Amino acid sequence: MSGIVSYLGGGPARVDRPALEERRGLRWLLIGLGLGFLGLFLLVPLAVVFLTALRDGLGAYARAVSDPETLSAIRLTLTAAGIAVPLNLVFGVTAAWLLSKYEFSGRSLLITLIDLPFSVSPVVAGLVFVLLFGARGWFGPLLEQLDVKVIFAVPGIVIATTFITFPLVAREVLSVMQAQGSDEEEAALTLGASGWQIFRRITLPKIKWGVLYGVILCNARAMGEFGAVSVVSGHIRGETTTIPLHVEILYGEYHFAAAFAVASLLALIAVFTLLLKQWVAWQSRRSLEPRAASRATVAAPAVGGAAI
Amino acid sequence: MSVRVEGISKRFGLRKEVVGVDHVSFSAPEHCITSLLGPSGSGKSTLLRLVAGLEVPDAGTVEILGQDVTSTPVRERRVGFVFQNYALFRHMTVFDNVAFGLSVRRAPKSEIAGRVDRLLALVQLSGYERRLPDQLSGGQRQRIALARALATDPRVLLLDEPFGALDARVRVELREWLRSMHEQTHVTTLLVTHDQEEALELSEHVVLLSNGQIQQAGTPSELYENPSSSFVASFLGGAKVLTGSVEQGRASFGTIGLSAFSDLADGSRVEAFVRPQDVRLEKVPASSLVEPASPSEGAPATPPADSGSASLASAVSGAREAWVERLVKVGSYVKLSVVLPGGDRLSVQMPRHEVEERGIAQGDRVLLEVRHVKVSPAIDYVI
Numbered sequence: 001m002s003g004i005v006s007y008l009g010g011g012p013a014r015v016d017r018p019a020l021e022e023r024r025g026l027r028w029l030l031i032g033l034g035l036g037f038l039g040l041f042l043l044v045p046l047a048v049v050f051l052t053a054l055r056d057g058l059g060a061y062a063r064a065v066s067d068p069e070t071l072s073a074i075r076l077t078l079t080a081a082g083i084a085v086p087l088n089l090v091f092g093v094t095a096a097w098l099l100s101k102y103e104f105s106g107r108s109l110l111i112t113l114i115d116l117p118f119s120v121s122p123v124v125a126g127l128v129f130v131l132l133f134g135a136r137g138w139f140g141p142l143l144e145q146l147d148v149k150v151i152f153a154v155p156g157i158v159i160a161t162t163f164i165t166f167p168l169v170a171r172e173v174l175s176v177m178q179a180q181g182s183d184e185e186e187a188a189l190t191l192g193a194s195g196w197q198i199f200r201r202i203t204l205p206k207i208k209w210g211v212l213y214g215v216i217l218c219n220a221r222a223m224g225e226f227g228a229v230s231v232v233s234g235h236i237r238g239e240t241t242t243i244p245l246h247v248e249i250l251y252g253e254y255h256f257a258a259a260f261a262v263a264s265l266l267a268l269i270a271v272f273t274l275l276l277k278q279w280v281a282w283q284s285r286r287s288l289e290p291r292a293a294s295r296a297t298v299a300a301p302a303v304g305g306a307a308i
Numbered sequence: 309m310s311v312r313v314e315g316i317s318k319r320f321g322l323r324k325e326v327v328g329v330d331h332v333s334f335s336a337p338e339h340c341i342t343s344l345l346g347p348s349g350s351g352k353s354t355l356l357r358l359v360a361g362l363e364v365p366d367a368g369t370v371e372i373l374g375q376d377v378t379s380t381p382v383r384e385r386r387v388g389f390v391f392q393n394y395a396l397f398r399h400m401t402v403f404d405n406v407a408f409g410l411s412v413r414r415a416p417k418s419e420i421a422g423r424v425d426r427l428l429a430l431v432q433l434s435g436y437e438r439r440l441p442d443q444l445s446g447g448q449r450q451r452i453a454l455a456r457a458l459a460t461d462p463r464v465l466l467l468d469e470p471f472g473a474l475d476a477r478v479r480v481e482l483r484e485w486l487r488s489m490h491e492q493t494h495v496t497t498l499l500v501t502h503d504q505e506e507a508l509e510l511s512e513h514v515v516l517l518s519n520g521q522i523q524q525a526g527t528p529s530e531l532y533e534n535p536s537s538s539f540v541a542s543f544l545g546g547a548k549v550l551t552g553s554v555e556q557g558r559a560s561f562g563t564i565g566l567s568a569f570s571d572l573a574d575g576s577r578v579e580a581f582v583r584p585q586d587v588r589l590e591k592v593p594a595s596s597l598v599e600p601a602s603p604s605e606g607a608p609a610t611p612p613a614d615s616g617s618a619s620l621a622s623a624v625s626g627a628r629e630a631w632v633e634r635l636v637k638v639g640s641y642v643k644l645s646v647v648l649p650g651g652d653r654l655s656v657q658m659p660r661h662e663v664e665e666r667g668i669a670q671g672d673r674v675l676l677e678v679r680h681v682k683v684s685p686a687i688d689y690v691i
Contacts, residue, residue, distance in 0.1 A: 105322060183395035186362055187453075189382045190389040191409035191460055201408075205399045287399075 049267045052260040064250075064258035065265065072238045073246035074265070076154065080229075080242060081222035084162040088218050092169025093211060097203070100177035101185070114170050117163050126160055126231025133159075152234030157242065160228040165221045169214035176210030177203075209284030216280065220273040224266055310338035310496040311359060311464055316368030318354055324366070328354035330520040331368070336464075336513060338373075339494040343507035346517035347543070352500045355517070356466050359498060361385050372463055388457030388495075392469040394449045396441040402428070402452055403437040409460035427455040430489065447478045451485075458495070465497040471506065479503075483510060504544050508532065516540055534682075541581035541682065548654050550580045551686055559683050577686040582678055584657035589644065590675040591666050592629060630654070635663075635670045644668075646676065 054061055064070065099111055117125060131137050133150035143150055150156045184206070188198045204211075226244040233240040241249060243266055250259035312335040318328040329351040336342035344352040357363040359370055361382035369378045377385050397405050404411075406427055410420045428434045431451040441449055450470055457465060470486075471479040487510055490497060501507050507514050508528040515525045523543075524536045535541035538549040552561030559578040633653070634645040642663040644656040654676075668674060 103322075183391055183393060184397055187389065187391060187395040187456075188397075188408065188412075190360055190362070190385075190387060191412065191456070192383045192386075193408070193412040194383070197412050201412075202397060 046267060046271075049260055049264050052256060053264040055260075056257045060257055061261045061264075064255075064261035067258070069238045069241070070246060070262055073241045073243050073262070076157065076240070077223050077242040077244075079154065080158050080161045081219055083158045084165055084222045085215060085219050087162050088166050088169045089211070089215055091166065092171075092214060092218075093173055093207075095170045096173035096177050097199070099174055101182055111174075114167050114174075117166050122164055122225070122227025123231055125163055126228035129156060129160055129163070129228075129232050151232050152236065152240060154240065156232035157229050157240060160232045161222050161225055164225050164228050165218045168218040168221060169211065172214030172217070173207055173210050176207050180206055209280055209287060213277065213280050213284070216273055216277050220270065223269055310373055311336040311342075311498060312371040313355070313359065314369045314371070316355070316358055316370065317366045318351075318358060318363055319366055327351070327520045328363075329358070329517075332517075332520070332522055333368075334515045334522060334525055336496065336498055336515075338496050340512040341490055341497040341499055341510050342513040342515065343511035344498060344500045344515050344517060345504060345507040345543075346502065346523075348502060349519075350517040351520035352502075352517050353468055354520075356468050356498060356500045359464070360387050360389050360466050362389070386460065386463045388460065388462035388465045390450070390453045390457050390465070390467045390470050392472045394441070394446075394453045394473075396449055396453055396456070398441050400440075401437060402433070402439050402441070402444070405441065405452055406456045406459050408456060413460070423459060424455075427459055430458070430492070431455045432485075445478075446474045447482055450474065450482065454486075454489075458493070462495065465495045467497060467499045469500055469502070471503075472501075479506075486510065508544070516543065518543075535581060538579060538581065545583045545585070546655060547581040547583045547682075548652075550582060550652065551577060552580065553577050578683055579686045581682040581684075582654060584643070584655040586679045586681065587646075587654060587656040587658075588662070588677045588679070589632070589646070589656060589658065589666070589668055590677065591668050592673040592675055630674055630676050632668060632670055632672045632674055635668070637663075646674065648676075 053064075095110075095114065099107060130151055133139050133143060133156060135144070135151070137151075139150075148155070150159065184202050185198050188202045193201070223242075224244060225242075226248075229242055230245060230248075233242070233245055235241060235245060235249065237249065243262060247259050247263045247266070250262060314333050316332050317330055320326040320328055332351070332355060344355055346352045354363060358365050359372075361370075361377070361380065365378065369376055371377065372385065372387070397408065400408070403424055406424045407420045410423060415423075424437070425434070428436065431454060433448060433451055433455070436444070436448070436452075441452070444452065450473075454467075454470070471482050474482065483506055499507070499511060512527065513525070514528050514531050516523045516531060518539055524531055524540045531540060532544055535544060535547070538547075541547040542549060550561045552559055554560075554574050554576045556574060559580070561580055630646045630648050632644055633647045636643045637660060640660050642658050642660050644658065644663075646654045646656050648654060
């Protein structure tokens with residue numbers, strides 16, 4: 001916007017007011033509406049979470065957060081995210097690489113399929129895994145023979161979390177790869193680089209901010225996922241409850257302050273994620289922009305002599 | 309022959325519905341620059357990428373230095389490829405860019421440093437080692453891309469519209485620089501370009517393509533002087549194609565007083581290629597009334613030029629009245645659009661001083677004198 005405005009303002013038409021600028025009253029109305037909505041639906045709830053959490057004092061807050069069941073929920077959430085995120089990092093980057101570098105039939109179908117976990121309800125996703133791995137599911141008898149418990153156990157939670165968060169890295173990396181094209185990769189290929197060398201030395205540096213961005217979003221979703229995990233967890237306290245499930249249990253038992261205290265942990269994760277996301281977006285923009293500052297010093301030798 | 313392409317075809321799309329190149333064969337002599345010239349969509353870039361191995365042909369073979377490389381992967385073909393948009397590694401310094409091809413082959417560090425030094429000197433960018441590509445101008449980037457391609461000592465250098473993204477002045481400077489660099493290195497080079505001037509000036513051999521097929525191949529003079537079709541004539545030198553017929557052993561072109569001897573049978577359709585530079589205009593004084601001169605008189609007959617085809621006759625210049633519809637001064641020369649009596653338009657390019665001496669202005673009636681016109685039997689040819 002500012003670029004357009006300054007361009008129009010500096011043009012020969014001598015417009016005093018940039019063409020795209022709204023009238024003052026309308027502008028304030030729009031800004032007011034936007035900020036009002038933001039405050040009502042985003043900031044007030046966030047404030048309520050922290051206020052309610054601290055209602056019974058810091059001591060109650062500390063007790064709720066350090067309760068063994070809460071600690072177990074935190075551990076399980078960290079475990080699930082700790083497994084799901086690296087898996088989706090590998091799957092996502094591989095899928096994005098495949099989809100952006102190769103043309104094959106079924107390619108667009110595969111791109112659509114990546115979004116599947118987003119388009120089905122998380123509850124349905126959870127039920128699918130119950131039908132697959134539950135006691136009466138397809139693989140139920142086999143798992144029973146092997147004495148492996150998936151549903152109502154940690155593996156089920158990890159699988160559900162991985163499924164739900166799959167599109168986040170893949171989507172992000174795919175769009176970055178498509179935007180950057182593959183000219184540099186082709187150049188590296190003609191220079192004799194192997195596939196791995198190209199990936200490590202050319203592609204990875206190009207996509208690293210996109211990957212990090214995807215990982216941050218993936219992690220946030222993995223820690224906050226409720227629906228699918230709720231279906232496969234079985235809500236066994238201290239064993240198969242993640243932070244969101246634990247919040248629900250506390251809330252259902254009328255421990256409001258404790259519920260909000262644990263919920264405030266999720267809110268903190270969210271705020272931290274947003275800040276991190278902003279920082280990564282800023283970093284990646286900076287890495288894409290031409291180094292404007294150093295360009296000025298370069299211009300001097302470029303003008304004179306044999307330089308073209 | 310350094311590069312030989314034999315019957316190569318490539319189609320694109322999931323249903324193979326888009327023709328890239330269609331059964332193309334050509335060869336490029338060693339140590340020379342060969343241009344693949346053609347309008348956009350003619351398949352010239354596809355052909356270059358097939359030689360590099362960046363595309364897999366549907367049919368046909370590619371040979372480099374007598375060795376069939378059709379099924380050799382890109383990285384083992386030892387070709388240097390320069391892209392239109394440079395494709396420099398943005399996150400690497402100039403030094404690392406040029407060194408890339410050597411470092412992936414695990415060449416010793418000292419050898420890499422020496423070679424990069426020499427290449428940067430060759431492209432006249434010594435002292436720029438620590439810069440990032442973003443800190444260079446377009447022309448500098450393209451020279452780094454060239455140095456990078458030369459670093460691995462390629463058997464063939466493949467340039468895909470290397471100057472296409474640069475502004476006109478830099479393009480001309482780089483063209484001269486490339487020419488002198490080639491005189492130092494003598495690397496066999498294939499140059500893809502849509503710019504006929506670039507092709508004629510830089511290369512010893514030109515392959516002219518259109519619609520995925522070769523229209524004509526040969527030296528720049530051969531193509532310029534003996535175009536094999538109206539497409540070649542109009543693409544090279546912007547010739548206007550006039551169609552006429554043979555009457556009593558002379559080819560005549562409607563109301564324009566242009567005629568030529570022809571040994572074709574009376575009534576044969578013929579076409580003439582008239583280049584803008586080969587037309588001279590003379591102002592008709594407003595007072596004088598010029599009677600239309602019959603083609604046989606007034607115009608001096610020139611001796612038959614040696615043309616490749618026996619059935620071709622050499623041109624005879626003729627003079628005829630026309631009027632100047634538009635006149636644009638472009639630096640040292642003037643571009644004019646002249647309307648012929650029959651309504652045909654002819655582009656004319658004359659030195660500025662001639663136009664000024666003769667006082668020709670827009671709307672003037674002028675006498676037309678055509679030199680070096682090429683007459684050939686008309687081929688039903690669809691461009």
